[in-house]
Amino acid sequence: MKFNFLFILLIVVLIGGCAVDEIYVEEEIVEEDIIQVVEEEEFSSDSEKLGFDELRKSSFDYEKLALLGLEEDRDVYISTKEKDYSIRFGINGGLYGDERREEQISDLKDELDELDSVWLRHIGRAGWWEMEVEPGVWDWTLTDQIVLNDDNPWVLELFGSSGTVYPFGGFSEEEFDEIISTKDTKEVFDYIIDNSLDLNDPQQLLDAENYVKTYVTRYKDQIKYWEVSNEGINTPQREELIRYCYQWVKEVHPEAQVIITGIAGTTDEQFNGGVDTLDDMLANGLGDYFDIANFHYYAMIEDDFELQLERTYDRHQAVFDKHGVDKPVWVTETSTSSAVDSELSGPSSEGIQAQHVVKRLVIFSAKGAEKVFWHSYGSTSETNKFYQCNMVDPDTRDPKPAYYTFKLILDKIGYFDGVETLETEDFRLYKFVNPDGSVVYVAWSIEEKSVDLSDYIAGDVTVTHIVENRENVVPRVEIIDSSSVDLDFSPVFIE
Known part of the structure; x- marks a missing residue:
């Protein structure tokens, strides 16, 4: 019986190897699903047949496991270009591979290449259960397409928007997809909580460790920044999860940077609740278990919009100051919808959205954020609260004014070395210094x-206006005297 099992195992491994050789050809990744089968190691057990449970209790060789299928062709299609981590701004979301269509991913990557080496975050459809489809059985199709041959700096989430769902219990992907598409937010969160990972269960803890270490090891040549989870500040066992993930990541990739799960809020009440939770966690010493602080903030379009952003940043920073924890701060989601009746932002327009691209990125940068990410790039359904936060039209894929304005801010201050707030009372004025000294x-x-800026910059100045409509997508430029600069709601760049 033992001989029969080993013979079958050998055939499975050989077939798996042939399949991998057929899939990875020349310089592209083709559409076939890449299902990686974990090779069983030698066990000390006297059992004649090893089931999944014993396999999962084994001590994996993470290098071998994570790189399975990549050894021979690894240098053919994987980008060797050194990533530029100095760019200040990024985009959250957009690379959702619906039905794992390679052509859709390719098109999106081509579009994003137009934005230079901007930061990217949140692949989408890359949850634990979508990569480890069965215990020890891996499907890297989507993540390989996006990560392996991409020059952009990325933030990948260990546990994404689906929370810390444990995939090998009672969780059902079909049921989860139906709940997301038909139920309200509370019911979605209730389902996630009911099916969440239990770190007190030894098997689930070991499965989570195997998953995190395998995921990080596979992409450690491409990914340096790992976020523990998306908006998981109020999920069950959040402190334990952050501590474990930090240690697991560092064990297999010591140079990696771990970003704490983000405080999130579309309202001040929600955000303040997350701040209170963070306060408790830092009091318990959690500051030793992440490298980068992180929050998400949206806010309604109101008269004190700019003050809302500043107060939010200050509330977040005050908790770190209280506990003497000094961490870089990243805002990995912020946005304004362009929908005229937006549930998220209030009455808006494409022009207002373009204005807020600059205002949000500038204000958070001036307050001290090291990186700021706009949400989002690609499509969002009409039933989603974040509908029309996109930089491109979700129906036609045509770039919106926000897209062109985002390109403009990348060009003007995308790599700034320093920023100073000069005026906030009668008008807003910020000074950015770029690496070349400009x-x-x-x-x-x-x-x-009309304002006099001659105390800051004398003589004639070049004023570049943002793009606020689809009819005129080239920024308007004028040269005027700095003693009389006309300002309104629309930000301008002055040089």
Whole structure:
């Protein structure tokens, strides 16, 4: 019986190897699903047949496990270009591989290449159960297509928007997809909590460790920044999860940077609740278990919009100051919808959205954020609260004014070395210093007015206006005297 089992195992491994050789050809990744089968190691057990449970209790060779199928062709299609981590701004979301269509991913990557080496975050459809489809059986199709041959710096989430769902219990992907598409937010969260990973269960803990270490090891040549989970500050066992994930990541990739799960809020009440939770966690010493702080904030379009952003940043920072924890801060989601009746933002337009691209990125940067990510790039359904936060039209894929304005801010201050807030009372004025020593000012006002900037920059200045409609997608440029610069709600770049 033992001989028969080993013979069958050998055939499975050989077939798996042939399949991998057929899939990875020349310089591209083709559409076939790449199902990686974990090779069983030698066990000390006297059992004649090893089941999944014993396999999962084994001590894996993570290098071999994570790179299975990549050894021979690894240098053919994997980008060797050194990533540029110095860019300040990024995009959250957009690379959702619906039905794992390679052509869709390819098209999106081509579009994003137009934005230079901008930061990217959140692949989508890359949950634990979508990569480890059965215990010890891996499908890297989607993540390989996106990560392996991409020059952009990435933030990948260990546990994404589906929370810390444990995939090998009572969880059903079909049931989960139906709940997401038909139920309200509370019912979705209730389902996630009911099926969440239990770190007190030894088997589930070991499965989670295997998953995290395998995922990080496979992409450690491409990915340096790992976020524990998406908006998981109020999920069950959050402290334990952060501690474990930090240690697991560092064990297999010591140079990696671990980003704490983000505080999130589309309202101040929600955000403040997350701040209170963070306060408790830092009091318990959690500051030793992450490298980068992180939050998400949206806010309604109101008269004190700019003050809302500043107060939010200050509330978040105050908790770190209280506990003497000094960490870089990243805002990995912020956005304004362009929908005229947006549930998220209130009444808006494409012009207002373009204005807020600059205002959000500038204000959070000036407050001290090291990186700021706009949500989002690609499609969002009309039933989603974040509908029309996209930089491109979700129906036609045509770039919106926000897209062109985002390109403009990347060009002007995308790699800034320093920023200073100069004016916040009668109007807003910020000074950015770029790596080459050039200085760019960003200014706007809550009402139309002419301001004298000669104390900051004398003589003639070049004023570049943002793009606010689809008819004129080339930024308007004018040269005027710095003693009389006209400002209104729309930010301008002054040099």
